[in-house]
Amino acid sequence: MIKEMDKYKYILDEIGARTKYLYFTRGLEFQEESVDKLDELLKSILKEKEKYVEEKNESMANGLLSIEHMILSQKRLFEMIINLKKDNSDDAWTSLVLAETHIHLAHMAAKGLFSVNDGNIPQFIEGYEKLIFPPQVYNSIEAIYGSSTCSICGEEYGKCNHIKGRAYMGKFCFEQIKDIKEMPAMAIVFEPASKLHRITHSSDDNHNMRDVMTHRISHKESNKLKTKLNKSK
Amino acid sequence: MIEIQEYIDASEKMKKLGLRKPEFMAILPRNFDTAETPDLLLYPNEAKTIHSLIRQAEIDITPLEDGILFKDEQSFTFVAPLILFTSIIIAQNPHLINITINIISDYIYDRIRGTRKNANLKLEYIIETRNGDYKKLNYEGNIDGLNNLPEIIKEIHDD
Numbered sequence: 171m172i173k174e175m176d177k178y179k180y181i182l183d184e185i186g187a188r189t190k191y192l193y194f195t196r197g198l199e200f201q202e203e204s205v206d207k208l209d210e211l212l213k214s215i216l217k218e219k220e221k222y223v224e225e226k227n228e229s230m231a232n233g234l235l236s237i238e239h240m241i242l243s244q245k246r247l248f249e250m251i252i253n254l255k256k257d258n259s260d261d262a263w264t265s266l267v268l269a270e271t272h273i274h275l276a277h278m279a280a281k282g283l284f285s286v287n288d289g290n291i292p293q294f295i296e297g298y299e300k301l302i303f304p305p306q307v308y309n310s311i312e313a314i315y316g317s318s319t320c321s322i323c324g325e326e327y328g329k330c331n332h333i334k335g336r337a338y339m340g341k342f343c344f345e346q347i348k349d350i351k352e353m354p355a356m357a358i359v360f361e362p363a364s365k366l367h368r369i370t371h372s373s374d375d376n377h378n379m380r381d382v383m384t385h386r387i388s389h390k391e392s393n394k395l396k397t398k399l400n401k402s403k
Numbered sequence: 404m405i406e407i408q409e410y411i412d413a414s415e416k417m418k419k420l421g422l423r424k425p426e427f428m429a430i431l432p433r434n435f436d437t438a439e440t441p442d443l444l445l446y447p448n449e450a451k452t453i454h455s456l457i458r459q460a461e462i463d464i465t466p467l468e469d470g471i472l473f474k475d476e477q478s479f480t481f482v483a484p485l486i487l488f489t490s491i492i493i494a495q496n497p498h499l500i501n502i503t504i505n506i507i508s509d510y511i512y513d514r515i516r517g518t519r520k521n522a523n524l525k526l527e528y529i530i531e532t533r534n535g536d537y538k539k540l541n542y543e544g545n546i547d548g549l550n551n552l553p554e555i556i557k558e559i560h561d562d
Contacts (some may be wrong), residue, residue: 172519203410205441223499226535273517273562274515274516274517274518275517277517278513278516278517281513281516286517288517292517292518303545304537310478311451312474312476313475314445314473314474314475315448315473316470316472316473318451318473326449327451328450328452328454328455328467330455331455333452333455333456333510334452335513335514336513345448345451345452347475353494357477357478361478361480361523363478369479373438
């Protein structure tokens with residue numbers, strides 16, 4: 171690890187210490203308090219990162235970007251548990267998917283600088299995904315586009331030297347698609363690019379639309395489906 | 404899974420579609436063998452990234468053709484760009500093929516960094532043999548299986 175990063179070790183220690191509250195059975199009050207504490211840490215790390223960006227210290231800016239996403243990942247996991255305890259399973263799923271995205275980004279920002287001790291967050295994510303949520307099916311949309319630009323320099327993506335997913339001076343590069351020409355197909359997939367694009371309802375034998383997470387009947391959707399089926403008879 | 408197939412006369416097809424013939428290597432549009440006219444050609448969306456990574460490694464790669472559209476399939480499976488290796492690069496600089504394949508495998512590894520996913524990938528390479536014919540190498544599997552590809556490409560070229 172870069173020597174200068176040592177002064178932020180207390181944040182990683184704090185994240186490590188809070189791992190004990192990532193078990194579902196822990197008290198809701200500890201999990202809610204953890205979200206508040208992580209928010210505080212996030213504010214301070216963002217301020218520090220800005221300082222390094224101004225100094226054009228890319229290693230430190232990217233190192234703190236990694237810590238930023240470590241904090242966000244754990245925060246999202248706590249939000250997932252809180253949402254589950256409050257019966258908000260859709261939001262819980264979103265938090266889980268974002269937790270996984272943030273831990274990936276924490277590793278990407280640290281690439282070439284230090285190896286991330288992720289406090290077993292990927293194991294928690296995998297465990298919750300497999301044991302708490304029912305299996306999901308996803309949508310995938312194909313898009314045909316003409317040009318795209320780089321989020322770092324604004325040039326045509328691919329002509330510059332920035333690579334999407336990599337960190338540059340405390341920011342990630344992403345490819346901004348500019349002109350979508352057509353969306354020729356939509357597929358149902360089990361391994362999507364994004365697990366946020368999931369099928370949220372399915373119909374049962376009585377044409378009731380049921381929420382995939384809760385299995386509750388969604389009345390509005392069911393009525394629409396029944397009207398459609400009656401009309402087609 | 405590795406599969407080797409006969410391929411169309413890529414040189415002739417490039418001429419027909421008005422594409423530059425590469426000296427060493429090029430990324431070809433995904434539907435290069437089936438597209439009848441240039442306006443139907445499509446690059447996969449990872450073409451720009453892979454091209455940029457290869458270019459930054461100072462490997463001589465023909466620029467992507469202007470005016471060809473890109474297709475984003477939004478699947479977790481990594482659909483790599485179709486890369487053509489000419490007989491010159493295979494015969495004279497085979498180490499550049501190793502480097503190219505390493506660049507691709509590093510990039511795929513980055514996509515799963517920090518997650519517990521296995522990256523599934525589909526790769527297709529067009530190989531110009533020493534006789535001037537073209538063969539297609541299809542690979543489907545995980546990253547570890549990529550290690551053997553440079554040797555297989557050399558064998559296909561020499562056959």
